[in-house]
Amino acid sequence: MSGKVAQAISALRETIPHGRLITPEAAEKYDSLNNSYLSGFESDLSPACIFLPESKEEVAAFVRAIRPFVGDVQFAIRAAGQQPLPGCANVQDGITIDLRNLRGLKVRDGNVEIAAGERWGSVYEHLEPYGLAVTGGKSTSCGIGGLATQGGLSFYSSREGFICDNVVNFEVVVASGEILNANAQENLDLWVALRGGGNNLGIVTRFDVRTFEQGPLYGGMVWYSKPSFPGQIAALVKELTSPEADVETHFMLSIAYAQLFGNDVVCLNQLYYTQPVEDPPALAPFTHVQPQRDEMNTMKIQTLVQAATEQTGAGQSKIRCLYMNVNVKADIETLTKGGDIWCEELEAVKNAAGLMCSYTLQAYPVSLLQKTSVRGGNVLGLDPSNDPVINVLLLTYWADKSDDERVIDFMQKALKRIEQTADARGQLVPFIYWNYAFSHQDALRSYGEENVRKLQKASKKYDPHGMFQKACTGGFKLFK
Structure with a gap:
């Protein structure tokens, strides 16, 4: 620990003398906190201390106490620690301010x-x-x-x-x-x-x-095989570009691979209709896809709590996890080719320990983009006049740190080829979603x-x- 970091910690102890600072000496609590990130890339970092404020006033006191050390001491801000971008919510040899105790x-x-x-x-x-x-x-x-x-x-x-x-x-x-x-x-x-x-x-x-x-909604998961994926992309593009596109829908379409599935990829639709309507027509092309794994179909009317609980899925700590993303227009050929590219690059890492990964499409329909100006504006730069946008997410979990380099290489190669394909077809959208970005992607x-x-x-x-x-x-x- 540097002298300046030690001085900053002492200043914090004087300002907030209530045991809110957890250092490595308190090994059990420190390790529990530092190992509770979604991604091991964040837990790889070891802050000099973790600060656990319990009020906005204590956060303000932290900022005032740390201000004289700017330039010598670094800090990170952690909310839930679910974003896997390395260094986003943790810091090596600095101070991590963990907001988990701000409740209400x-x-x-x-x-x-x-x-x-x-x-x-x-x-x-x-x-x-x-x-x-x-x-x-x-x-x-x-x-x-x-x-x-x-x-x-x-x-x-x-x-x-x-x-x-x-x-x-x-x-x-x-x-x-x-x-x-x-x-x-x-x-x-x-x-x-x-x-x-x-x-x-x-x-x-x-x-x-x-x-x-809002009351209950209709939603869940549908599992099926890869030959049907291009048809699902076509159905998605048709729905998003229709003048009568239904604003009650939410779509996520994926090609997924996990070693527990065997050597083949599978496909997954995660579908939601935000009214309690059983099997609505807007979702029918996606819920009725054949052949599908009927025993794994979870579509039903459920509460928001139930739907979000089902989505929680594989959120766990101490695993390796990274996201990368690119955004493209709602173009069938670009999205289909992107899935093929991802499957081709996947072959090089299928034996990585504990590998689970996906090529996932999430829609930004025009109705969503139009809400920005209505709600007061933002700085994301997405324009509803550019028609629907599809976020292409490359998501990967794996178990062993020794596989980091080749897994990252697989993701970067797939992403670059997908970007080049979209750009060559005039379908690339110059927006990167921060939460799904890796270090080499400049979201801002x-x-x-x-x-x-x-x-x-x-x-x-x-x-x-x-x-x-x-x-x-x-x-x-x-x-x-």
Whole structure:
């Protein structure tokens, strides 16, 4: 531990003397916290200490205490630790501020106030008795922060827009140590900038999210074989580009591989219709695909809590996990060729220990993109006039650190070939979704020059000395 880090920790102990700092000497608790990330790439990092604030005032005290050490001491901000980008939510030899103890939920004036340490599962459980829902993560284990400040899709995206576009207020600690509210009436520029700006502008301690009336929905999973996948892509493109596209739908189509399936890939549709309608016509092309594994079909009317619990799936710690992504227009040939490329590159890593991976398509329909301006704007740079967009996610889990290099190589080669194919066909969309990005992908620059300038202007206003650029180095930075 460097002398400056030791001094910063001492300053924190004096400022917040309540045992909130966990160091490696407290091995059992430290290891439990540091090994609880989704991805082992984050747990590979060992901070000098982990700070567990229990109030917004303690977060503000942290910022004021650490400010004199900017340039010498680095810190990271952790919400749920579900984003696998290395260094995004943890830091080597610095201080990780872990927000898990900021808890609390309150329904007020048509919104739900969500403390930054909550997870979406708790939000859904809290709202269910009221007959309400929000645009939130599709998994109960997902934290609020990453999805609410970097875009994010929900079951209700087609109807309600991005998760970040439904945040009506951010309670945020800025570099001065002040606690501000950012909304349509106060600090408007900061409100818009936080809708995509990630950890560049402050530490958000509470999200106020718009609610809407919602009962049970229809959804689940359908498993089938790869020869049917091109037809499913065609059906997806047809639905998304139809003038009568149904705004109650949400689609995720995947080619998946896991060693427990044997040597062949399988295909999976994760489908949702946000009304309690059994087998709605808009989903029929995807639910009736043949041949399918009937015994694995989980389509049913269920609550939001049940749907998100099913989605939680393989979220576990101490495994190797990475995402990469590219966005393309809703073009059948580009998406089909992308799946073929992924399958070809997969052959080189099929024997990696514990390998589970997928080529997953998630839709950004026009109805979703149109909600951005209606809800006040964001900095993501996606334009509804460009027609539907498909996010192509390459997701990979594996067990052994010794396989890191070749798994990353497989993902990068597949991604590059998919990008080249899309670009050659004029179908590439210059947007990278931050939560699914790897270190070599510059998500912020993909928002476009105008939005980057807007973010930089907000940074200079609310963080004039660049604390969140110099000291909070994880993720993607505005001035690099």
